Amino acid sequence: MSSAWRRVRRRWSSSLRLRLMFGSAVLAVLFMLALLPALRSAFLIALEQSVEKRLAADAGILISAARTDDGKLTMPNQLPDEEFDIPDAQLLGFIYDRDANLLWQSRSAQDIAVVYLPQYDGGGNRLLRITDRSGAEFYVYDVEVNLLRGESAAFSIVTMQPASDTQTLYRGFMNQLYLWLGVALLVLLGLLWFGLTWGFRSLRGLRKELDEVEAGTRANLSEEHPSELLRLTSSLNRLLNSERQQRERYRHSLDDLAHSLKTPLSVLQGTSEIIASKPENREQTRILQGQIERMSQQISYQLQRASLRKSGLVRHRVPLQHLIDNLCEALDKVYRDKQVTVQRQFDPWLEIPMERAALLELMGNLLENAYRLCLGQVRIKASIAQGVCELCVEDDGPGVPIDQRERILRRGERLDAQHPGQGIGTAVVKDILESYGGELFVEDSELGGAAFRVCI
Incomplete structure (x- = not known):
């Protein structure tokens, strides 16, 4: 009973029309109660x-x-x-x-x-x-x-x-008075509800345009709204334009930074190859190349982390099937010696509410880990139910011990020392999910290995 009452209270508090209707109904009842003694006195x-x-x-x-x-x-x-x-x-x-x-x-x-x-x-x-x-x-x-x-x-x-x-x-008159006041109250409440519904048509139109902005089918809000809402729509349009311009400037700055760092690293890589031509410098060259590779991966990670941010008003939806096909096609070439079999357990039309670049980075890291550690089987599951998007990537590899699952989510931590890398893949995944308010869980898979489950 208490939970049902809480749900009703949440519904009333979250609906402006219901709150206005409730307030109007209370005022109408109070008016009728105040009118009753006046009519009774007049009749007497x-x-x-x-x-x-x-x-x-x-x-x-x-x-x-x-x-x-x-x-x-x-x-x-x-x-x-x-x-x-x-x-x-x-x-x-x-x-x-x-x-x-x-x-x-x-x-x-x-x-x-x-x-x-x-x-x-x-x-x-x-x-x-x-x-x-x-x-x-x-x-x-x-x-x-x-x-x-x-x-x-x-x-x-x-x-x-x-x-x-x-x-x-007098008693007959009072009975008739109660009846007619009750009927008048019901008619008044009906007219109030009709008036509020008609008055809120403009808000429904604004909500529809906001949904179109979130879906990406509309760039800005129109000016076909009541004068009381024009300032709000103008502010939202300025916010949208500012967000697009800031995002564009941010991406250009990141591209410039990546390009400016790429050239010095290439020069260092070439210099290390020249130094490696002398046998006495092989050890120093190995250390130098390892540090260059680490710098390159760390720069890539920091650029990815800086670029990861959930969009403010624009909601993106990316078809999962096409993105998984592209990733698997690329990973099949990298790990062609394993002959990995990928099971897809999701609807072909499923769309994930994320930016394409963020989803590509997230699934790319999870699938790359699964390909790298599996014995031959990888399974991808995805579903959306009750406002929650769930993605799961499983493999039949060695799995992750329970006492090590929190450790691998920290940047730079790795459990397998046999494969190259800096241990930043799961950290990138975690950063992406944090920017979308999601969570990452490491569990056991029915295939025998690890299951990385994402909830957004």
């Missing part, structure tokens, strides 16, 4: 205003029906609004005097145990909510009357109705 205000208008109209009916005779209140037996005369009706009517004495109540209020004492204080009219002895709530509208048909009077005309009807209406 409108509901109470509607109740007040109805009760005020009913109070007006009672006022119009009331009569005074020598200051005494008289009410007709039949009121204009029949609901006042129906027992157990929802509309209740009361009339109180200045001292809060009940003078009259409608037939609908005969069995209602509502205790209400009006306050005749000149306030005009008011809307209240009260609770009877049974816990039922009522809306109460109290209007003070000072004149009744032109005569001086002091009465409180009170109309009531149960709050249960409005509570039912």
